[in-house]
């Protein structure tokens with residue numbers, strides 16, 4: 181008996197879309213990914229991601245990629261330091277599950293928290309997923325400009341900017357990230373400003389270029405939090421190729437992101453702000469981190485490469501929509517959250533796992549007519565809404581507590597007592 185396989189389009193080759201394609205491929209279910217970037221290296225992919233044992237790693241396992249993951253994950257990348265704004269080191273863990281050296285209380289619980297979250301560089305994760313797919317799965321340089329229902333049918337037609345006209349699809353999955361176009365087929369909701377803006381600065385080849393920055397940041401993450409400010413340092417890449425990055429975060433408590441001029445306290449809204457200008461960065465650091473300990477200010481100011489101002493956006497916690505046959509979302513498109521709990525990619529990978537399982541079950545059961553897929557999507561979305569709203573709520577609470585006066589101490593308490601951020605009273 182021939183089992184009908186639905187025609188599946190995935191919009192976006194981020195971690196969510198790639199993982200969905202990879203698990204489907206492993207289960208002999210073909211799909212096509214349309215990605216607007218011209219290649220995997222078309223733009224800087226930067227960023228390190230911790231892949232959690234009970235979410236991201238489960239998806240990797242379902243794709244048969246755990247061995248590959250272990251071979252490219254960053255050794256020691258789960259090292260973590262937590263420091264207060266006056267320079268007191270609350271935690272210094274060398275990672276890989278080793279007991280933290282400077283944990284003041286309950287070192288075992290903190291060690292357990294840090295363990296089980298190995299770090300991988302985003303390009304390495306994407307390369308691993310891309311390599312698991314047949315070469316013709318991804319159409320690079322194909323930006324989806326619209327997705328419209330085919331009249332008198334249950335299928336969808338995708339319009340692309342590259343002149344390619346694919347035949348209609350039975351299922352379209354929007355894995356197209358924060359500013360998803362696919363989302364508009366399901367809800368009018370757009371992302372809104374979270375209230376936090378980060379100046380993102382780097383030192384490339386940090387071991388050679390700035391050994392003091394390298395020593396300060398360590399092999400993993402180094403976090404400092406206090407009232408309305410945070411410095412989040414992280415290592416990206418390995419060995420002599422490794423870079424250091426810092427997100428210098430300011431909670432602006434505004435409904436819309438401030439202009440760069442407003443952030444610097446300047447009246448002249450028309451003037452261009454050039455973050456490569458050392459004077460601009462000095463003004464920024466003095467204005468927002470002036471009373472922080474001298475060493476951290478010096479380190480931050482010596483990180484001069486590729487500065488970019490990033491206002492952070494989010495979707496409402498608990499966003500849902502009425503299910504619509506033949507179209508759904510995974511990842512940031514469905515539940516964009518700020519990076520303050522470090523879970524976004526893990527939720528995206530779990531979405532991919534659960535949706536892939538639903539599709540494969542439909543194919544195996546021979547129920548890939550429109551109704552079978554529609555019922556499967558309702559079930560997937562119900563589970564995804566519950567799971568992602570919990571993580572989004574946790575992320576919102578984590579952001580709240582990290583930006584309190586004693587944010588660093590609060591995070592230590594959270595890790596050492598195994599509490600969930602929402603268990604901290606919101607003040």
Ligand SMILES: Cc1cc2nc3c(=O)[nH]c(=O)nc-3n(C[C@H](O)[C@H](O)[C@H](O)COP(=O)(O)OP(=O)(O)OC[C@H]3O[C@@H](n4cnc5c(N)ncnc54)[C@H](O)[C@@H]3O)c2cc1C
Pocket residue numbers: 191192193194195196197214215216217227228229230322323324325355356357358359360361510511512513518519522523524525526527528
């Ligand atoms: C500063 C920062 C730090 C973060 N740190 C962490 C962390 O430590 N841990 C963690 O778990 N998460 C972290 N995240 C979140 C994580 O990056 C995201 O949750 C994750 O990338 C979501 O994957 P995705 O596949 O849903 O979307 P994306 O990674 O955004 O991929 C979407 C893809 O869709 C493509 N696309 C968009 N529109 C179209 C179109 N019209 N046609 C074709 N292609 C299109 C894009 O080019 C892109 O390749 C962080 C996020 C930020 C902003």
